[in-house]
């Protein structure tokens with residue numbers, strides 16, 4: 001049964017209110033200048049024995065360049081695995097800070113750069129390590145499972161780190177062993193897993209500012225307009241959106257589902273950066289963005305992560321020239337943070353879990 005958070009603990013289960021930055025306005029580049037920049041970046045990567053590791057929410061030019069130069073475009077689990085498997089000495093992580101930190105924690109001997117170290121994540125920012133440690137200390141009987149979208153010190157306090165592609169089987173596994181869970185920071189993902197597994201989960205009350213904006217009532221309206229569409233939802237979305245999904249999954253699992261489903265139309269509830277890769281893997285299908293705020297358009301992020309938007313060709317070239325946006329992790333904290341991440345990687349390896357096929361789940365109850 002779900003565990004309600006007692007009133008006395010609520011302060012300890014909720015981080016600070018997040019200031020959402022304005023997405024940067026990158027000056028438009030002509031196709032010719034774009035090509036020149038891409039060639040220059042490819043040359044710098046080769047000279048520095050560096051490889052691009054990009055997330056699906058970043059700009060299409062970055063994703064394309066990562067693929068063209070032998071890097072990868074992936075979800076957060078696969079990004080972590082690719083970084084370790086790659087022989088390159090430098091990993092240039094295009095995404096948000098926790099992705100760069102995870103790469104550094106697993107590969108301390110490698111240089112890890114990011115286009116902008118200020119690219120964080122509302123889930124990470126909403127889970128301050130001291131408050132979180134206090135919360136854990138009050139529940140010593142619970143296994144601490146944290147989402148990868150957290151800082152290094154939060155990971156260092158955890159028993160397990162999981163990503164959206166593997167959170168469900170990990171919690172199923174722990175639940176079968178009779179373990180009670182303390183889950184942080186995403187409350188929507190936590191509630192979804194709790195509902196799917198029946199595990200006893202105490203939830204931190206964090207949210208993703210991007211997925212939080214999807215609205216169940218507005219999605220119902222769009223579904224009525226497109227009855228032949230399948231609904232693909234990232235599990236950071238609110239419960240009334242997840243309940244309408246045909247497939248719930250990580251970014252990689254949603255892309256995989258887009259190509260496999262027979263529907264000619266797909267309604268997609270996740271960051272719109274994913275559309276580039278989805279179009280490549282499901283050509284000819286109509287992709288419809290799930291509505292963010294319905295009438296009134298009050299959304300803060302409007303389905304595009306403002307931190308992911310801090311990655312661009314311009315600052316990628318710059319960081320390769322200066323090397324100044326390098327991730328450093330305190331070695332003592334790294335020692336502790338690497339253990340729950342290794343546990344995740346071993347679990348994924350044992351299950352032979354590559355992101356696709358993963359566990360796309362039919363969640364619609366009707």
Ligand code: 13P
Pocket residue numbers: 074075076077149163164165208234236249250251252
């Ligand atoms: P994925 O692991 O599904 O790529 O999710 C990362 C993320 O930050 C989604 O908002």
Ligand code: SF4
Pocket residue numbers: 096120121122123149208209210211236271305306307308
């Ligand atoms: Fe964090 Fe949400 Fe951005 Fe993903 S989309 S990086 S969860 S703020």
